[in-house]
Amino acid sequence: MNERRIVLMRAVNVGGAKLPMARWRELAEGLGATDVSTYIASGNMLCVPPDDTQAFDRGLERAVQEEFGYFREVISRSRGEVQAALAAHPFDLIEPKFSYVTFLAAEPTADAVATARTFATGDDCWEVIGREMHIRYATGAGRPQMKDASIGRALGVPGTARNLNSVRKLIDLAAGGR
Template sequence: MSQRIILLRAVNVGPAQLPMAELRSIAGDLGATDVSTYIASGNLLADVPGPAADFDRALEQALEQRFGWFRDVMSRTPAELRTALDAHPFDVIEPKYSYVSFLAGQPSPAAIVKAGTYETGDDCWAVIGTEMHIRYANGAGRPMMKSESISRALHVPGTARNLRTVAKLIELSD
């Protein structure tokens, strides 16, 4: 068993409604222990059996079978979240305006170059390994950059959490 922070992409927005009690139950059915969730945006903390990637794919399949929609699942160890938080390359003016998008893999150099062709205004982003770091000048609700276009250009799915949420997930895992 290994402790993981499991992040689901785009739940409880649009048609992908997922009660956190259901998420905890499904994780338990897949063999996870010490299962908990944090806020209703798809943050799951658990000790998972076997390879983490196997658990992530099994959770994706279980959600699709039960609810009829697919959502990407990415997971990290608490240490990996801490490393990502520490690596944030931008000045943090307001933690709720700064994000880490946890990617399912590392984008290719060519994909990063392509994503870099999109206009961002005063918003900033950078890829460091398997994380995309973002700082919105005026908050995620009023972005100058087109995050979805940049994400599509990277060709790697990801899910973003603001720095406050990342810090809280690390704290909860301790």
């Protein structure tokens, strides 16, 4: 049996990209997912997808684009992969809501990381470890000192960020927690 996965969609329910979570669950079920649930209205889903998780993720992207008229990346990880990303977070915690894991669609190249390192960050910190970019904002994501959008573009792979509180909650929910 397949394991429950954490499925993340980038930038929904912001900037006019509305996605009702009930409808997103229905789209996932229509693609063969079972044990489907969502956590807050920001593109967090937990489910047991069909065997080919990459095909499932791409199918969700297409289904949302066809029905809602916008494209957003879907990035999924196993519970173990998300736990490993949390354990690898390289920064001291000032405040969990100031620290993020950005789940990337792929591992960026060394050249892309080197280009991204040319941007000033102030007291904010970031590090790429495998397919995740770890961030710690000195004073919170609402007041970044670094140009995180420019750094993300330089990395050359899409991603979606969740603060450490959300990451911990998703890990718990993937294990069957409430």
